[in-house]
Amino acid sequence: MQRDQAVLSLRNLTKTFPGVKALDGVKLDLYPGEVTALVGENGAGKSTLVKTITGIYQPDGGDIYVCGQPVVIQTPEQARQLGITVIHQETVLFDELSVAENIFAGNYLTKGLLKRLDWPQMYQRSGEILAQIDAPIDPQTPLKELSIAQKHMVAIARALSVDARVVILDEPTAALSYHEIEELYRIIERLKQSSKAVMFITHKFDEIFAVADRYVVYRDGSFVGEGLISNVREEELVEMMVARSIKDTYPKQTVDIGAPVMEVENFCHPSEFTNISFDVHAGEILGFYGLVGSGRTEVMQALYGLSKAATGRIMIDGSQTRFHSPAEAIAAGLVYVPEERQQQGVVLNLPIFQNISLPQLSRLNRWGFLNEQSEYELAREYGERLNVKAASWSQEVGNLSGGNQQKVVIGKWLATQPKVIILDEPTKGIDIASKAAVHRFMSELVAEGLAVIMVSSELPEILGMADRIIVMHEGVMVKHFHRSEANAQKIVSAATGGKAA
Amino acid sequence: ENVRIALVVKALGIGFFEAANKGAQEAAKELGDVEVIYTGPTSTTAEGQIEVISSLIAQKVDAIAVSANDQDALVPILQRAQKRGIKVISWDSGVAPAGRSIHLNPSSNELIGRMNVKLAADALKAKGESKGEWAILSASPTATNQNIWIEEMKKAAPEFPQLTLVDTVYGDDLADKSYREAVALIRNHPDLDVIVAPTTVGILAAAQAVSDQNLIGKVYVTGLGLPSELAGHVESGAIHSFAIWNPIDLGYSATYIAYNLVKGKATKSEVGMGRMGTAKLDKDGNAAMSDPFVYDVTNVKEFASIF
Amino acid sequence: MKPLSLIRRRESFLGVVILVLILAVGLITPEFLSAGSLLGAFNDTSILIILALGQMLVIVTRCIDLSVAANVALTGMVVAMLNASYPFIAVPWLLLLAMTLGALLGMINGLLVWRLGVPAIVVTLGTMSIYRGAVFLLSHGAWVNAHQMSAGFIEFPRTTIAWLPVMSWIALTVVLVFFLLTRYWRFGRDFFSAGGNPTAAFYTGIDVGWVQFRAFVISGLLAGLCGYLWVSRYAVAYVDVANGFELQVVAACVIGGVSIMGGIGTVVGCVLGALFLGVINNALPVIGVSPFWQMAISGAVIIVAVIANSRAERRKGRVILRTPTLNMARG
Amino acid sequence: MDQVMKHHPVPDSLSTPVRRYLFRWEIFLLLVIAMVFILNSLASPYFLDPWNLSDATFNFTEKALIALPMAMLIICREIDLSVASTMALASVCMGLAAQAGFGTETLVGIALLVGLLCGLFNGLVVTGFGIPSIVVTIGTMSLYRGITYVILGDSAFTEYPDGFEYFGQGYVVWVFSFEFILFLGLALVFYVLLHHTNFGRRTYAIGHNPVAALYSGIQVNRHKVILFMLVGMLSGLASILLTSRLGSTRPSIAIGWELSIVTMVVLGGVSIAGGAGSMTGVVLAVLLMGLVTFGLGLLNVPGIVMTIIIGAMLISVISVPVVLNKLKQRRKVR
Numbered sequence A: 001m002q003r004d005q006a007v008l009s010l011r012n013l014t015k016t017f018p019g020v021k022a023l024d025g026v027k028l029d030l031y032p033g034e035v036t037a038l039v040g041e042n043g044a045g046k047s048t049l050v051k052t053i054t055g056i057y058q059p060d061g062g063d064i065y066v067c068g069q070p071v072v073i074q075t076p077e078q079a080r081q082l083g084i085t086v087i088h089q090e091t092v093l094f095d096e097l098s099v100a101e102n103i104f105a106g107n108y109l110t111k112g113l114l115k116r117l118d119w120p121q122m123y124q125r126s127g128e129i130l131a132q133i134d135a136p137i138d139p140q141t142p143l144k145e146l147s148i149a150q151k152h153m154v155a156i157a158r159a160l161s162v163d164a165r166v167v168i169l170d171e172p173t174a175a176l177s178y179h180e181i182e183e184l185y186r187i188i189e190r191l192k193q194s195s196k197a198v199m200f201i202t203h204k205f206d207e208i209f210a211v212a213d214r215y216v217v218y219r220d221g222s223f224v225g226e227g228l229i230s231n232v233r234e235e236e237l238v239e240m241m242v243a244r245s246i247k248d249t250y251p252k253q254t255v256d257i258g259a260p261v262m263e264v265e266n267f268c269h270p271s272e273f274t275n276i277s278f279d280v281h282a283g284e285i286l287g288f289y290g291l292v293g294s295g296r297t298e299v300m301q302a303l304y305g306l307s308k309a310a311t312g313r314i315m316i317d318g319s320q321t322r323f324h325s326p327a328e329a330i331a332a333g334l335v336y337v338p339e340e341r342q343q344q345g346v347v348l349n350l351p352i353f354q355n356i357s358l359p360q361l362s363r364l365n366r367w368g369f370l371n372e373q374s375e376y377e378l379a380r381e382y383g384e385r386l387n388v389k390a391a392s393w394s395q396e397v398g399n400l401s402g403g404n405q406q407k408v409v410i411g412k413w414l415a416t417q418p419k420v421i422i423l424d425e426p427t428k429g430i431d432i433a434s435k436a437a438v439h440r441f442m443s444e445l446v447a448e449g450l451a452v453i454m455v456s457s458e459l460p461e462i463l464g465m466a467d468r469i470i471v472m473h474e475g476v477m478v479k480h481f482h483r484s485e486a487n488a489q490k491i492v493s494a495a496t497g498g499k500a501a
Numbered sequence B: 001e002n003v004r005i006a007l008v009v010k011a012l013g014i015g016f017f018e019a020a021n022k023g024a025q026e027a028a029k030e031l032g033d034v035e036v037i038y039t040g041p042t043s044t045t046a047e048g049q050i051e052v053i054s055s056l057i058a059q060k061v062d063a064i065a066v067s068a069n070d071q072d073a074l075v076p077i078l079q080r081a082q083k084r085g086i087k088v089i090s091w092d093s094g095v096a097p098a099g100r101s102i103h104l105n106p107s108s109n110e111l112i113g114r115m116n117v118k119l120a121a122d123a124l125k126a127k128g129e130s131k132g133e134w135a136i137l138s139a140s141p142t143a144t145n146q147n148i149w150i151e152e153m154k155k156a157a158p159e160f161p162q163l164t165l166v167d168t169v170y171g172d173d174l175a176d177k178s179y180r181e182a183v184a185l186i187r188n189h190p191d192l193d194v195i196v197a198p199t200t201v202g203i204l205a206a207a208q209a210v211s212d213q214n215l216i217g218k219v220y221v222t223g224l225g226l227p228s229e230l231a232g233h234v235e236s237g238a239i240h241s242f243a244i245w246n247p248i249d250l251g252y253s254a255t256y257i258a259y260n261l262v263k264g265k266a267t268k269s270e271v272g273m274g275r276m277g278t279a280k281l282d283k284d285g286n287a288a289m290s291d292p293f294v295y296d297v298t299n300v301k302e303f304a305s306i307f
Numbered sequence C: 001m002k003p004l005s006l007i008r009r010r011e012s013f014l015g016v017v018i019l020v021l022i023l024a025v026g027l028i029t030p031e032f033l034s035a036g037s038l039l040g041a042f043n044d045t046s047i048l049i050i051l052a053l054g055q056m057l058v059i060v061t062r063c064i065d066l067s068v069a070a071n072v073a074l075t076g077m078v079v080a081m082l083n084a085s086y087p088f089i090a091v092p093w094l095l096l097l098a099m100t101l102g103a104l105l106g107m108i109n110g111l112l113v114w115r116l117g118v119p120a121i122v123v124t125l126g127t128m129s130i131y132r133g134a135v136f137l138l139s140h141g142a143w144v145n146a147h148q149m150s151a152g153f154i155e156f157p158r159t160t161i162a163w164l165p166v167m168s169w170i171a172l173t174v175v176l177v178f179f180l181l182t183r184y185w186r187f188g189r190d191f192f193s194a195g196g197n198p199t200a201a202f203y204t205g206i207d208v209g210w211v212q213f214r215a216f217v218i219s220g221l222l223a224g225l226c227g228y229l230w231v232s233r234y235a236v237a238y239v240d241v242a243n244g245f246e247l248q249v250v251a252a253c254v255i256g257g258v259s260i261m262g263g264i265g266t267v268v269g270c271v272l273g274a275l276f277l278g279v280i281n282n283a284l285p286v287i288g289v290s291p292f293w294q295m296a297i298s299g300a301v302i303i304v305a306v307i308a309n310s311r312a313e314r315r316k317g318r319v320i321l322r323t324p325t326l327n328m329a330r331g
Numbered sequence D: 001m002d003q004v005m006k007h008h009p010v011p012d013s014l015s016t017p018v019r020r021y022l023f024r025w026e027i028f029l030l031l032v033i034a035m036v037f038i039l040n041s042l043a044s045p046y047f048l049d050p051w052n053l054s055d056a057t058f059n060f061t062e063k064a065l066i067a068l069p070m071a072m073l074i075i076c077r078e079i080d081l082s083v084a085s086t087m088a089l090a091s092v093c094m095g096l097a098a099q100a101g102f103g104t105e106t107l108v109g110i111a112l113l114v115g116l117l118c119g120l121f122n123g124l125v126v127t128g129f130g131i132p133s134i135v136v137t138i139g140t141m142s143l144y145r146g147i148t149y150v151i152l153g154d155s156a157f158t159e160y161p162d163g164f165e166y167f168g169q170g171y172v173v174w175v176f177s178f179e180f181i182l183f184l185g186l187a188l189v190f191y192v193l194l195h196h197t198n199f200g201r202r203t204y205a206i207g208h209n210p211v212a213a214l215y216s217g218i219q220v221n222r223h224k225v226i227l228f229m230l231v232g233m234l235s236g237l238a239s240i241l242l243t244s245r246l247g248s249t250r251p252s253i254a255i256g257w258e259l260s261i262v263t264m265v266v267l268g269g270v271s272i273a274g275g276a277g278s279m280t281g282v283v284l285a286v287l288l289m290g291l292v293t294f295g296l297g298l299l300n301v302p303g304i305v306m307t308i309i310i311g312a313m314l315i316s317v318i319s320v321p322v323v324l325n326k327l328k329q330r331r332k333v334r
């Protein structure tokens, strides 16, 4: 391998946001035909780095070299011309446009002197690219009709549509399931074969060791170290990342399982799920596993009173209910920590303490008049319990890193002192330290007698944390395991409808 | 110390009132010790006029002469003005007696109504027909003086048995709506001979619609309008003749009446209007200035440059 | 589902509604169904169609242009006054001038939105008053009347070429240009990307502010064109020309399925929305509805159309369930 | 386990940039007001007369009353363009009732109720069908006023019971009119409502992120409907004042007011995109607009020139802080 010449090199790159030094003189080298994993905690500056390379942000200082030549990248357009292509952390696509247009937006195929858009060719090319990555999606479909996983595949297709020298993947697997992840590994392998330089950002260590050749570690915006994957162990990486060791990512405690707190019977929805029946006990973590798009979120949202069409019975503490709005569910002691943190979980522009008090304003403030002291107290209590890192409790949540935002969301729901808490993908996109914190916290919760329902697409998490596991496939509960009888193979087999056994 | 007289119009930017202002300035020059404040709201609303009037009260003007957008809504503010010692008259479009001491009608309503029907009859004669249909295109259905005139037209109609009134429509004093209404009139009444529009926007739009439909000579437009605005259509033949009172004289007379009120030279029954003579007041303080004047191809050019 | 099928469903719905409306009016007044009358209604709606298309681009990019009607009044007054003072300037030059001036006024809106980042509704609320006031300052409140305008000035939009007046042809041309532009050129597609997801547009190298600026310029340019068409059609120019017309234009867009949230809108829908209002405007006088009822009826019709439209467009949720059988193994 | 890292206690609050910005916005408005006040008193000898100033307040208090709940509605990402038509409808209904011989109390009740129902209808259509409120209220704007034409046609109601004129013409003490005192009182009420109650907090939350607000157990639709009803009710109240001030009702009453009201709100620093704005700002903006129009009126500046000035003021007052912010923060990133 030609290790001598890096395709893309960064030296001394610095980027400051008001109040935050997101990148502090970092360096990076990407080599052709190699996959470099960039690791770091939430807020380490990984996404900022990506955006700086692709002309979305302008660096405050430092140099960028492409094949040894110094370059200035001022717009995403220029980055593309230099052969740098990205799959961003958030899917940045156009819901209203067709799949083909999403793939070619900003870089349309044209014909003739007048640069007329050549739709037939774009449809054909995008069909080819999608077929290559084994994502059978009609290029003429509007994007909004796709599932989240399919959207990610479109984002990947978009990145591949450019003839790139450098391919950057910013947490591409967070929303993907088993099947798509396998597919992604294959794509990365192919990119390596055609000697592209690949940068891979993820919080999942199994993935790093599965695909990467090299690693680079950042911490708090600074470069910490780099090297070959073959020369490093997972614990060493983690220690570089967080400057301490993390002993146990899945700190499952044994807790006495109590009486059933919530029972769900024959919950149905005309198009999304049917016959959902289960119960969850005090002190228990009930895991819901399934491929992305198997309808778990749908079920949880319906339980939470967000779906008008759902039918069925819910019993909480023995009394029968049916929720017509989240407000009713919260009042009955059922809360839901949503999957989409930024859209559904928090109000980004409100301060931390106001986010935490939001669901229980009427309980907190007598006569409907605000009493900020009691709100601060609540925020302090739960913020400190969850170790939220913030400048102050009146800092806007939007200024926190992803992991800390997630802690605020969880804190907000715990503060309502629920009987049952549903956590939908609670550790999606958060770093290993925060993940451990969330898991530890879940353990503490069940120890206090709470019932937890955890929806997760991560096998280790499900296996590590859940007392019982329900597997869903295409809107139906297909299997039910006790902790003792579950293993990865059985679960995946059930989740794929028995096909990938 | 000058006598300050405020001439408040329905809205600024209307040719008719600009001409009235000319007359008011003329009166001011004649009288010597008068300052005329010409003002009005942006659009023809009562609320806008109230705002203007309240700033006039604040300036402690000596008299307010107003052409009202709403005969009732202005009463309270004008009463307040009177309480603060300001003389109030209305002209052109009146205010209920409680809000003013004198109202100067441009002409008597009865006469205006009759005049409009007569113009229609003249147009029919110009067509050389002995029997015909006519329709009215008014401003908004809530315009008070329009409605009074329409009422008077209907009263006068029996005097002209050769004419049949087939429809009354409203163009809201908007060019596009009036135009559309005129076209619909022509569509709905294929035998229509005359459209009478006693409003300046309406008559213009109707004349334009008639010439666009290539019906010049078949459908005549008439009503009330300004020579300067209608000269073109008279020339094209869409309008045979139309009428209007002289807005310059109206502004002139209103200023004189206000001045005489301020100087205490008005009695219960009459008040001087300078060169326009003396106005007779009825028991509600109503006066009429003069008869409307008819314009046709022979004289419209001459007046087009004046108002 | 094919990309256009959804859109087509919404538009054919509107098209059917318009047809039903026309037929219903025809039942009451058969005269309304004559070719002359229908073409007349179309001609009468030309200005609304043109302005609605310009407005569509602005709304699609998540802005709104409330200053269009004032722009029409100002450009209309300028060309009318020019024509009155210098009748020898040929109409094509005036047309060009009107469009340039309109585009310039649009540019002011665009610059304020793009460079200063002031919300479009604030900017155009402000320029709406400013432009309208400028008409007054320019004309001192005086009207420009038919006899002051040259014959060519008045005749141009009414000249009939192949059964249709030039005004209708202009509208048809604008519609065609817009259709091609929004389908076959990047310039046109960028409005939809920038409005659909500004962040994504930014990431794909589209300068959203610049796209919004262009939308305002086009909207202004078309308003300038309509400024001339308006004063020439009604052969009069005054301060209150097209007063309040901006809301009709926005309503036409919205009825045509243009989303106020940006990113969604089609040329066909927008034209149908304008035609819908045009048919109502032309039908109400013809069927002899009491003038006192007209406003309430058009208000109710707008609400019903918008509600129906939102129903037609409501997207079906995806369907996960494929095997609604119970094969649950309790363990 | 995690005790290796000992965190410093997190303080409750630092002075955040947002807070400083808001602070400045209102100070900025205050400065502009002071400037206008001084210019006015220099320009016209009639300006500094308490009675004149009091008279001037009549021209904006009714609009200002509606601006208060409208500010909350806009903060909540909705807008109501039908307020002026609601006023007309409420006024016509009062007129009908007065004609039928009902007393003042009933009239007040009717106006408030009609306003409330108009708001309720707007709210239900907006939330029930998920249609943007700007669209719905453009429709109801025609609908409500259209109904007044249907009811009243070309006539007017001019007979109102004795004592009814107090609302729009009476004085509470010295130069302070009933209208103005009512406005000040309600401004205080709305200040507390927006900034010091759960209701206000929820309004901000919905304005910032309606989805997260819904997930947090806020009844988003109900909240919006309540706000629409509040706007409707205050329109009804404004209608009482205006009807009383005019002493009569016509279908064209308050025509075109919706845009001035929105202008007041926006000038007050309320973000049209929702989530941001303060009651103080709105009240200051109302006073600013009142002072400017009154001052120009005293100089007999034509109304249309005034609208130019108001338009320019709107744009410049809104853009000055933006420009300053830009200069400070050289590059804004999305």
Ligand SMILES: Nc1ncnc2c1ncn2[C@@H]1O[C@H](COP(=O)(O)OP(=O)(O)OP(=O)(O)O)[C@@H](O)[C@H]1O
Pocket (backbone or CB within 6 Å): A017, A018, A020, A021, A022, A040, A041, A042, A043, A044, A045, A046, A047, A048, A049, A089, A399, A400, A401, A402, A403, A429, A430, A431, D333, D334
């Ligand atoms: N637009 C912005 N304005 C202000 N601060 C920002 C902005 N974008 C990022 N930051 C801050 O910069 C730091 C680095 O953020 P970045 O998104 O690069 O982290 P990351 O490593 O990608 O984290 P994650 O793993 O959570 O995605 C964080 O403290 C973040 O709060």
Ligand SMILES: Nc1ncnc2c1ncn2[C@@H]1O[C@H](COP(=O)(O)OP(=O)(O)OP(=O)(O)O)[C@@H](O)[C@H]1O
Pocket (backbone or CB within 6 Å): A144, A145, A146, A147, A148, A149, A290, A291, A292, A293, A294, A295, A296, A297, A298, A455, A457, C317, C318
């Ligand atoms: N085509 C679609 N139409 C409507 N909503 C969708 C669509 N695709 C995804 N969503 C919504 O996005 C969210 C996440 O969707 P995802 O694809 O992850 O499926 P899911 O039902 O959440 O499956 P699971 O939770 O089992 O992974 C859900 O709230 C879902 O309702």
Ligand SMILES: [Mg+2]
Pocket (backbone or CB within 6 Å): A046, A047, A048, A089, A170
């Ligand atoms: Mg990141």
Ligand SMILES: [Mg+2]
Pocket (backbone or CB within 6 Å): A293, A296, A297, A298, A339, A424
């Ligand atoms: Mg999910």
